[in-house]
Amino acid sequence: MEYKDYYKIMGVQRDASQDDIKRAYRKLARKYHPDVSKEADAEERFKELGEAYEVLKDPQKRQAYDQLGRDWKHGQQFRPPPDWASGFDFSGGGFTQADASQFSDFFESLFGGFRSDYSTHRGGFRARGEDLHARLRISLEEAYHGTTREVSLNLPADSDHGSRRQQQRTLKVRVPKGIKRGQRIRLAGEGGRGFGAGAPPGDLYLEVDFEPHHLFQCEGQDIFLNVPVAPWEAALGAEISVPTLGGEVDMKVPPGSQSGHKLRLKKRGLPGNLAGDQIVTLRIETPPAVTKAAREAYQHLAEAVPFNPRERLATSK
Template sequence: MAENRDPYQVLGVARDAKPEEIQRAYRTLARRQHPDINKEPGAEERFKEINEAYHVLSDPERRAKFDRAARVRQGAGFPSGGFQGGGGFQGGGFQGVDVDLEDLLGSMFGGGGRHGPGGAGPVPGADTQATITIGVEDAFRGGRRQVTLPGPDGSPRHYDVNVPAGVVDGQRIRLAGQGNPGVAGGPSGDLYLVVRLAPHPRFRVEGRDVVLDLPVAAWEAALGGPVPLDTPGGRVRVDVPPGTSSGRRLRLRGRGLPNPRGRPGDLYAEVKIMVPPKLTEPERRLFEELGEASRFNPREA
């Protein structure tokens, strides 16, 4: 029997690869090597090899058995790179591990595979990924929007995308069946849109929290009181405590980005004390009177 290659190596994935990574690698390789597309010598055998590798790694029980066998094999000092049929690997397992590689791998990498001798069978299309950029207000409200992206054949395609309220930077939106087409009757893959939030002149997003500056006049900071503030969700009123200094963060619970599955983010208003760039004569007299009457020294506070 020919050498059985490691299915992880066949698909080019790490041993701790997630199921979606294994599926993505399989779809890409199987489409590339499918006999209906690839007419190079050996493409059909490579396709069978890819198919059988996925047959092992896509099934949690088969994958666990293979991993267990590989660990014991490594501990026994056998060279890496493949499983040889024969010797200590024949029959009912080896080294006390109830794993029969012939049963586990079947006629992998040499036999007819799951589709029978010479049978290629349908292959799902590969998933694709693209990036969309939206504003902070759009992320807060959500809603439907039209997106134009290059399609699988390179021509522009228009997609009607439902952006969920509270989407965060890096989140993926799945468009089922909008990826690359399948081969030999296989279903199309999916299109994943990775959301990026565009920089905003006033809002800074930290996870689901939103941070923005709250400009206040010197007397508003000293005396305190309600101050209007424009947020991604609309205008709100912020109560500034008396004696507030620049840099103080005022927290508004639940006023950040919504969360469909849990607690929404918070909004943080950072106080920024502003003074008139040019004083009128009455303002100048009042500030001079305040300077003479006050004993406050900010450098000794």
């Protein structure tokens, strides 16, 4: 049995990233797909590509293959040692026995018995379409309440002849309540078209990002807000109205609060199994002394409350 160098088949280096491998497969699969290719060896090359990609796209299979094959060259006689796959878990994917005829004896000896996304079907070829990825920007209010909206996206699309172009598509997207930045929304079947008659399409994954907000900032499920307070509210304490994504709430400002003091409104962040909080940072704002009465009030305050905010800056003797 001959050893197969899957990296050579894919035309990538052994340290290629997963994105590099995906791009290489996408390019070569379009080139050698038997339905569109005029290459004499298109059928055989397409089979090899499917087999190589089956291994290299899967981190577990790739790690095991790398460990096994670092000292082998393409075409050399090969036999895997007993228990070579000990310590690896290939249960996340493989191929069914009905589809096994597409892959080589080399693949069978390593990964036989698992299901694959690639199959032969009555003499034709079928390959699941690629998964597509895009970014979806939503408001914090939409993340808080959840929503359903139509979005227009420019997504790659393959023609019947294998060429690729950008195509604008309008899709209805349900945004779940409490979704966080960086989470993905899966739209099943909205990815790239499959190869071959009856082949299933891939999925579309939308990574969520938040639009800038004029009041709030978000980290994880927590919401942050700066709230201005008057000097007497900070000094004497007060109950003030504070905006949240769920509406205004009353919040107590403790007496003696300083600028930068943080207060927590529990479960007023993004909802979820463990709802986030809203963190309120107090900012003391000084009223301008633009009238005679205001200047006299400040003068009386200075005489009644001796206070030197720079006392801690004095050099110790």
